[in-house]
Amino acid sequence: MTKSTDHQMPELDFDTPALKRHRKIRALKDRMAGMGIAVGGSSVILAVLLICFYLLYEVAPLFSSASIEPEANYSLPAADQGESVYLTTEEQAEVGMRVASNGSIVFFSVADGSVIKTVENPRSEKVTAFAVESDTSHLLAFAYEDGKVIISKHVYRITYPDGKRKITPAVEYPYGKDAIDVADFPIRQLSFRDGDDSFILAAIGDAKSAITKVTKEVNFISEEVELSEQSGALPFVADVTSMLISGNQRYLYVATRLGQLSEFDLRDFDNIALKDNIALFEDDAKLVSMSYLLGQSSIMVADSTGRVSQWFNVRNNDTNEEKLTFIRDIKQPVALVNVAMEQRRKGFATLDDRGIVAIYNATSTRQVIDEKLSDGTAKLISFAPRANGLLLEDGKGLHFFYVDNEHPEVSWSSIWGKVWYEGYQEPTYTWQSSAANNDFEPKYSLMPLAFGTLKAAFYAMLMAVPLAICGAIYTAYFMAPALRRKVKPIIELMEALPTVILGFLAGLFFAPFLEENLAATFSVLVVLPLGILLFAYLWSRLPQAIRWLVPEGWQPLLLIPVIVFLAWGCLALSPAIELSFFDGNIRGWITNDLGITFDQRNALVVGFAMGFAVIPTIFSITEDAIFSVPKALTQGSLALGATYWQTMVRVVLPTASPGIFSAVMIGMGRAVGETMIVLMATGNTPIMDMNIFEGMRTLAANLAVEVPESEVGSSHYRILFLAAFVLFIFTFVVNTVAETVRQHLRKKYGSL
Structure with missing residues (x-):
């Protein structure tokens, strides 16, 4: 009797209500996730575009045309x-003032021209010349046929009767209504310059010239200003069209109708000498006016x-x-x-x-x-x-x-x-947005800021890139896995340090320490690599029994005491090195013998401090890129007889090159946009000097310093937004180039 058993496979039903419900829920989750990712990505792009448009919105008025209505x-x-010989208005441009040819001062309403007040000239003699000290001082000088001069001042008093502003003009005579004797001839050309301690009046007639310096002294009893006159001998210049006295009362400039300028030195008032003759123009032109800028x-x-x-x-x-x-x-x-x-x-x-x-x-x-x-x-x-x-x-x-x-x-x-x-002695690139006086000439060149940004990034990357990439290569490829699991998080933890703390330590501790131990610093840069190579050579010469005591991949721990010892040795020998080779003052040797200026907070400090801040970013991304190279590639290379180093150089690095390049570009973006470290450790001076011992000012640091104190809507305010836009464009260009190169490298080495 034969016994047979039939084995039937269970039928799978994929259309049960539970599975249908599960598939619907998962499809819904997929759609929601896709929508969330799309919305999030679009929002990021939109936010970046809005930032760009807002920056352009603030910058655009800088280059818009002016209008006049x-x-x-x-x-x-x-x-x-x-007729008028001089026109002006008061601060609010509500009351106008004109000086008439007969010496009268007429105040009128700017809105409709109605006369508010007319102040006649206090002297009956004919006014033969007129001079304005400056538009801002409101001082006017009137010269007469008898060679005398009266100085007046137009002032405006503001009151608020019934809550409405009322501007009342008046004419004052700060040095009295008594005329000042300047010349013994009818004055045809007059120049006037006032100062804190004195004022000068220069006059030219038909065939004579004269100059008078009036010293002002305050009577401590009556508190009145007492004037004492001093006359000087001024050489006569014919056919004069215009005269100016410099703001510091040092020079007198006399210009003829044909543009010949005579410059007189007034510092020795008893012996006024001709300093220079200058041709203002060479053609047949005629002088129209000569006046001072603000x-x-x-x-x-x-x-x-x-x-x-x-x-x-x-x-x-x-x-x-x-x-x-x-x-x-x-x-x-x-x-x-x-x-x-x-x-x-x-x-x-x-x-x-x-x-x-x-x-x-x-x-x-x-x-x-x-x-x-x-x-x-x-x-x-x-x-x-x-x-x-x-x-x-x-x-x-x-x-x-x-x-x-x-x-x-x-x-x-x-x-x-x-x-x-x-x-200035020559054209320059200069950033100086403010000053203590009202006569300041704004200097809005962005070149020093852009240069400082690139300089800071260059020195930071010069320190960070070799250390970060070499450290990442060893950690990912040669280091023992157990040690790697400890080292990598520690280095990544460095990125959590606030940059303001790094800047604080760099500016207040590291910068003076570096200045005092320059010899040790440069000694370390030479001794440390040589010492590590020497230790590695000696280690390789030791018997295998000793070398095998240290597990494979744990050898870097042996370098810690070596590095500490070498650094301590350089620091201890620093005074002796400085005394033997640099006369005991390496900073003085750099400044005096090499002719290189030295600033305590300089690019070297920034290189160390900002390099320390950038290293974790470059290290982490590079290490992940190298560690992610498929093991089959490295094992195949080793199986074909390549050494570990050959495998690293010819297989691993090319395959990981897109990630390494991205790490460097992201690190550079971090260095370019860094604010607090460069703000606190560079001296923040906007100069263009590649000298490693000089400081700089970056675009980001300049924004942090000056945006809070700038007047909203002013040229300074909008220039700062232009600086932010330049930084934005620079980052965009760097990221675009980085992505383009990364895609090229991925295509080139993606088939390995």
């Missing part, structure tokens, strides 16, 4: 007093060919003498009639014989406005104190224009090119 037109106020350092010379040139004193290092030097110019196609200076910026406006007004900034040489505002009969223009208004007088009367010109000092050439600033 007519506000009021009316006949000349108090026209019976004569700050009384730059002289702006306008001629009949439409050219306005800027001149200021430049000191010669060899002779230590100042020389009036041509700096730059702008040109109009037709003859100029008048030039007006802004009272709070380095800007000016030109009026030509067609009635066209052009507004420029002297530093950036940027033209912001070029519009026809008159029919060609205009003779005089003047800025309001805030440069938000412009008065123009022509044959029809007075015209007031509203000016919207917020950022004239910014141009591409001033941001990225060399600019010759007042008081």
Whole structure:
């Protein structure tokens, strides 16, 4: 009897209600996860784009055109007093003031031209010359046929009756109504410069010239200002069109109609000497005007060919003498009639014989406005104190224009090119956004900041890349797995250290320590590699029985006492090295013998501190990339007879190169964007010097320092946003290049 057994396989039902429900739930989870990833990725991209657009929104006004709009037109106020020789307004541009040809001062409403007050000249003699000390001081000087001069000042008192602002103009005589004896002849040209302790009046007549210095002394009993006059002998210059006294009362500049400038030295008032003769222009042009730019350092010379040139004193290092030097110019196609200076910026406006007004900034040489505002009969223009208004007088009367010109000092050439600033000996790249006085010339060159950013990143990467990559190679490929599991987390833990702590330690501890032990620092850089190689050689010469006492892959632990001993030895021998080779002062040897400037907080400090901060990032990504290389590749290489080193160089590194390159680029991005370390350890000086012993200022550090103190909407504020945009673009370009190279490397070595 035969017994047979049938074995039936159980049937699997994939359409049970439970499995259907499970598949639906999983499909729902997949869709939700996909939507979440898509939304998250899109949100990140959108956030980055919004940041970019916001930066552009803040930066765009820097390069937008200015505008000028007519506000009021009316006949000349108090026209019976004569034509205007000077125009201005008070701070709010509500009350205007004009000096008439007969010496009267007329105050009027800017809105409708109605006369508020007319102050007649206190003397009956004919006014033969007139001078303005400066637009900001409000001091005016009137010269007469008898050679005497009266100094007046227009002032404005603000009250608030019934809660409404009321501006009351008045004329004061700070040095009294008694005229000052300056000359014994009718004065035709007059120049006036006031100072804290004295003021100077220079006068030229038909055939004579005179100069008077008036010293101001305060009577301690009556607290009144007592004046004492001192006359000087001034050489006569014929055919004079304009005269200027420098702001420090050192020099007198006398210009003829044909553009010949005579410079007189006033420092020895008893012996005034001709310092230099300068040709302001070489062609057949005629001098139109010569006036000081804000700050009384730059002289702006306008001629009949439409050219306005800027001149200021430049000191010669060899002779230590100042020389009036041509700096730059702008040109109009037709003859100029008048030039007006802004009272709070380095800007000016030109009026030509067609009635066209052009507004420029002297530093950036940027033209912001070029519009026809008159029919060609205009003779005089003047800025309001805030440069938000412009008065123009022509044959029809007075015209007031509203000016919207917020950022004239910014141009591409001033941001990225060399600019010759007042008081500098040559054109330079300079960042200096503020100063203690109101005459400051803003310097907004981003070149020192961009250079400092690259310099800091270069020295940080110079230290971090070799150490991080070599450490990652050994850790991932040669180190014992048990030791690797301990070393890798410790190094990655370094990344958790706040950079402000690293910057604090670098600036307050490491920088002075490095300065005091420069010999030890450079000795370590030489002795440590040689000492490690020597120890490795000696270790390889030991008997195998001794070497086998240390498990394979644990040998790096033996280097710890070696490194500590070598570093201690270099530190202990530092005074002896410094005394033997550098006369006991290595810093002095670097500065005096090598001619290299030394700053305590320098790029070397940044290299160590920021390199320490960047190492964990590069190490971690590189180590993961090398450790992720398939073991089959390394085992196959070793099986074919390659050594461990050959396998590493020719198989592992090429395969891991996309990850290594990404690690370096991410580390560089970290170094470029680092703020606190460079802020606290570099001295934060915006200079362009590759010297490792000099500091720098980076874009990120500059933003951290200056954004909180900048005025919202100002040129400084928007320039800082431009710096942020430059940093954003730089990071974007670096990341784009990195991704492109990484994809290329992945395609090239992905088939291994």
